[in-house]
Structure formats: structure tokens, C-alpha cells
Amino acid sequence: MRQHTVAYLPGDGIGPEVCDVARRCVDAAGVRFGFEVGWDEQTVGGAAIDATGAALPPETLAACRAGDAVLLGAVGGPRWDDPTAAARPEDALLALRSELELFANLRPVTAHPALAAASPLRPEVRDGADILILRELTGGLYFGRPQGLEEHDGVESVVDTLRYTRAEIERIVELAFELAEGRRGRLTSVDKANVLASSRLWREVVNEVATRHPSVTVEHALVDSTAYLILTQPTAYDVIVTENLFGDILSDEAAAIAGSLGLMASASLGTRVTEQGRFGMYEPVHGSAPGIAGQGAANPLATVASAAMMLRLSLGEADAADALEAAVDEAVASGPRTADLGGSDGTAAVADFLLTRVADPAGVTA
Ligand SMILES: NC(=O)c1ccc[n+]([C@@H]2O[C@H](COP(=O)([O-])OP(=O)(O)OC[C@H]3O[C@@H](n4cnc5c(N)ncnc54)[C@H](O)[C@@H]3O)[C@@H](O)[C@H]2O)c1
Numbered sequence: 440m441r442q443h444t445v446a447y448l449p450g451d452g453i454g455p456e457v458c459d460v461a462r463r464c465v466d467a468a469g470v471r472f473g474f475e476v477g478w479d480e481q482t483v484g485g486a487a488i489d490a491t492g493a494a495l496p497p498e499t500l501a502a503c504r505a506g507d508a509v510l511l512g513a514v515g516g517p518r519w520d521d522p523t524a525a526a527r528p529e530d531a532l533l534a535l536r537s538e539l540e541l542f543a544n545l546r547p548v549t550a551h552p553a554l555a556a557a558s559p560l561r562p563e564v565r566d567g568a569d570i571l572i573l574r575e576l577t578g579g580l581y582f583g584r585p586q587g588l589e590e591h592d593g594v595e596s597v598v599d600t601l602r603y604t605r606a607e608i609e610r611i612v613e614l615a616f617e618l619a620e621g622r623r624g625r626l627t628s629v630d631k632a633n634v635l636a637s638s639r640l641w642r643e644v645v646n647e648v649a650t651r652h653p654s655v656t657v658e659h660a661l662v663d664s665t666a667y668l669i670l671t672q673p674t675a676y677d678v679i680v681t682e683n684l685f686g687d688i689l690s691d692e693a694a695a696i697a698g699s700l701g702l703m704a705s706a707s708l709g710t711r712v713t714e715q716g717r718f719g720m721y722e723p724v725h726g727s728a729p730g731i732a733g734q735g736a737a738n739p740l741a742t743v744a745s746a747a748m749m750l751r752l753s754l755g756e757a758d759a760a761d762a763l764e765a766a767v768d769e770a771v772a773s774g775p776r777t778a779d780l781g782g783s784d785g786t787a788a789v790a791d792f793l794l795t796r797v798a799d800p801a802g803v804t805a
Pocket of ligand 1: 457513517529701722728730738741
């Protein structure tokens with residue numbers, strides 16, 4: 440029996456409800472495909488502040504470092520919104536990214552036909568869209584120093600720093616090529632090379648790495664025109680790779696193609712490579728939805744889809760990943776629906792639907 444260890448960080452709000460469904464789906468897939476996951480449950484975010492005073496307690500970080508992967512629900516909520524508080528739930532997210540060197544954020548965006556009415560895009564524009572956005576997560580403007588207000592000779596100014604080392608660019612670009620090779624073989628590198636020096640180095644590195652991946656077709660695109668084209672011609676894209684700020688904006692914009700935040704999964708991959716895959720943290724794109732927490736109304740599909748990415752990328756369990764993804768697809772197409780997808784079903788009904796299919800799809804159709 441193959442063994443895996445996952446740090447399990449349900450967090451706040453609906454986090455525990457959606458993570459529980461994902462955990463049960465992974466366990467059911469383990470029974471079917473012959474592996475076992477040891478879940479190391481730890482607190483994070485507001486729950487951790489209440490318990491220990493810190494959003495990311497040392498034990499939680501240690502469990503993440505020791506695991507093959509991390510499954511995270513969501514953090515935050517009105518209870519911890521005091522801007523003067525010493526610790527804030529969101530601190531945990533930035534700390535996890537930098538402490539675990541999670542340099543690559545992956546967000547798949549697909550246009551499920553059953554959600555055509557939920558997307559603002561016309562079906563003929565959106566149908567068939569299947570994009571993987573890779574955002575660099577630990578460099579660029581969000582981490583560059585100096586940052587902040589300055590005053591020189593009585594003149595107040597403010598500075599943010601956009602800094603990338605060649606190695607930081609190369610590692611995410613290399614990963615983007617590898618992922619494009621496993622998909623349709625097209626890579627769009629997004630930058631602002633007509634203005635920014637960092638983008639010009641980014642282009643140079645992309646061209647160098649491209650020589651090692653001759654089967655991938657590469658194009659360079661400017662971020663401003665991409666912001667337009669991603670919504671007007673979403674089917675033109677396969678893998679998109681870009682730096683931190685551009686990726687932050689484009690990946691949220693692209694959620695309009697999917698039509699619902701409740702389906703958007705994400706992976707943040709680190710530098711540690713194991714025999715079975717690459718260490719990463721997996722979480723739904725949505726937040727802790729405090730307004731519906733504890734009501735059994737949360738949509739667990741984004742977290743289950745994130746767990747499928749974990750099975751594929753970090754645990755090397757591709758068959759189990761396929762099984763979870765197939766169950767999610769079927770749920771979207773013809774299963775029970777939570778209110779965010781226009782239905783009136785609860786989390787439990789969606790969980791039952793998924794679990795029976797992950798455990799034994801033949802039994803369902805028989
Ligand atoms: N990665 C994270 O942990 C993360 C991300 C975003 C927001 N947050 C935090 O979450 C809290 C709430 O933020 P928000 O309201 O801006 O965003 P949100 O994603 O939590 O909620 C936005 C809307 O979508 C609904 N929603 C979200 N996920 C849902 C799901 N799985 N099922 C059904 N409905 C769902 C919510 O009820 C709400 O109406 C804040 O404290 C914020 O800081 C955390």
C-alpha cells in the first residue's frame with residue numbers, strides 16, 4: 440500500500456466543511472487505487488490566532504514541511520478583521536508562500552458547458568476554453584524591497600520594487616514548459632517588455648528555456664492586450680505564464696470564463712521534488728464565506744478539484760486524480776447543486792454524489 444502524508448489545514452469559515460469533503464474523496468480514492476493518506480491536521484488563520492495567538496503556528500509550519508503536500512481550506516472572517524490586531528489570518532498565506540518557497544501558482548480555468556448561463560461570456564466565445572495560468576508567486580512587486588513611503592528634502596514619495604533574479608524566472612518558466620508539454624503544447628508568456636526591464640529579462644529567459652523544449656510553441660504577449668484577448672478569445676490559450684502582479688490580475692479576470700468561483704481550484708508548487716512529484720499547497724480560490732459557514736450550504740467542488748491536483752502533482756496518484764475530476768465534472772453536469780450554482784442542495788448531498796462516484800463509478804451507472 441502506497442503511503443502519503445498531507446498537512447491538513449482546514450482554517451476558518453467554510454474551510455473545515457469543504458476540506459472534509461475533499462479528504463473523504465481522497466480516502467475513498469485511496470481504497471479504490473491502493474494508497475493511504477496520513478492527514479496531519481493543524482490550525483491556521485483565525486482558528487490558529489484564537490488557539491495560539493499566531494496565524495501560522497510553528498507546529499503548523501513544521502507539519503507542512505514534513506508532508507508531501509498541504510491541503511488548505513480558507514482563512515479569515517469578520518471576527519479577525521480588526522486592522523490594529525497584532526496577528527491577522529491572511530498573514531498565514533504570505534508566510535506559507537515564502538516559508539515553503541511556493542514559487543508557482545497554478546490555476547486551471549475551464550468552461551464547463553453546464554455553467555454557460557453563469558458566465559458573462561457568450562457560449563460561442565467561451566465553449567472549449569481550457570487554460571492553465573501559471574503565476575510567479577514569491578517575487579516581483581509583492582516582495583521587492585525597498586517598499587514604502589519615503590521623504591527626501593521635504594518631498595514625500597512612495598516606492599515599490601519589481602525585482603527578479605534570472606534563477607527565479609527560469610524555474611517558473613521551466614515548469615511552464617513542462618506543463619505545456621503535458622497539455623496541448625502551446626505556451627503564452629505574458630509581460631510588458633515594451634516598458635519594463637524585468638519583462639525584457641523575462642523574455643530572454645523564456646527564449647533560452649524554449650530551446651530545451653522544441654515541441655512547445657511559444658508566443659510572447661503584452662499584458663494589456665492579453666487582458667482583452669483572454670475574454671474575447673479564451674480558446675486561443677493553453678498555458679499562460681507570467682510574473683506575480685500580472686498573474687494575480689489575469690487569473691481573477693479569467694474566473695469569468697468559468698462562471699463560478701465555487702469551481703476554481705489552485706495549486707502552489709514549491710521547489711522540493713520527491714520521488715512521487717513536487718511538494719505543493721492546494722486550496723480553493725474562494726475565501727472562507729463566513730456568511731454561510733456552519734450551515735451545510737458550502738460548495739465543496741473547488742476544494743475537491745484542488746485535491747485532485749494534489750493527487751496528480753504531489754502524490755503521483757494520477758488515476759485517483761482522474762476519478763476525482765470525473766466526479767466533479769459529473770456533479771457540475773448533472774449532480775446536486777449548491778446555491779452559488781443556482782441550486783438548493785447542501786454540502787452533504789454534493790459530498791454523497793461525489794463519494795459514490797469516486798468509490799465505485801461502475802456501481803453508479805449499473
Ligand atoms: N485564500 C483564502 O483563504 C482567502 C481568499 C479570499 C478571501 N479570503 C477571506 O475570506 C473572507 C470572506 O471573503 P469574501 O467574502 O471576499 O470572499 P469569499 O470567496 O469567501 O465569498 C464571496 C462570495 O462567494 C460565496 N462563496 C465563496 N465560496 C463559496 C463556496 N465554496 N460555496 C458557496 N458559496 C461560496 C460567499 O458566500 C460570498 O457570497 C475574508 O475574511 C477574506 O479575507 C480568504
